[in-house]
Amino acid sequence: PLPLLFLRRNRCCSDSVQLLLLRLCSLGYALALSDLCSLGSSSTATSLSLAAGSLILPDKFTLPFVIKSCAGLLCPSLGKQIHAHVCKFGLKSHSITENALLDLYGKCDELIEAHKVFEEMTDRDIVAWNDLISGYARLGQMKKARMLFDKMPYTTIVSWTAMISGYTHRELC
Structure with missing residues (x-):
């Protein structure tokens, strides 16, 4: 991002070159956030995203990782x-971003x-269905979880695990 700022301030390249550089910076930034999240460094990822917020435009590559770091921090x-x-x-229409939001709100009990x-x-x-079912099941709202489970186009081992876990934790079997 810093070389990009230098180029922008000094008008050293065209708008299209600046846009390309910004996109490359954004991709590197997304990869860094991904690595931090996968290593369990949610606070570092969140700090990095806040610090870089004015330098790198949020996009469909970076936002899911920023959201994941917020979920990791609850x-x-x-x-x-x-x-x-x-x-x-x-960016609401990007499924990865939407699924990250579902996961965030589910983990933070914001159902x-x-x-x-x-x-x-x-x-x-299927990720969206499973995220919401898991959130309801984790909080013991098994009627809502079951209603969603029954409406799913198809179920997976994740769906079944969320339901079984919800029932056993609430002793409703």
Whole structure:
């Protein structure tokens, strides 16, 4: 990002070259966030995303990792700010971003928000269904979890595990 700032301030390249450099920086940034999240360094990933926020435009590559880091920190307030950016930059229609939001809200016990994201999705993949079912089951809301489970186009081992776990933790079997 710093070389890009230098080039932009000194008008050393055309807008199209600047855009290409920004996209390359964004991809590297997304990869760095991905590595930090996979290593369990959610706080470092979140700090990096906040520090770089004005330097790198959020996009469909970077936002899922920023959202994942918020989920890892169980930080719904920051997640809601990121969700606002998702809406602001028109990135709601990307399934990876939407699934990351579902996971965030589910892990942070914000199931009303999670359900809103789910309802607004145009393409609900199996990850979306499983994230929402897992959230309801984890909180013991088994009627809602079962209702979603019954509506799923098809179930997977993840779906069944979430349901069984929810029932056994609440001793409802």
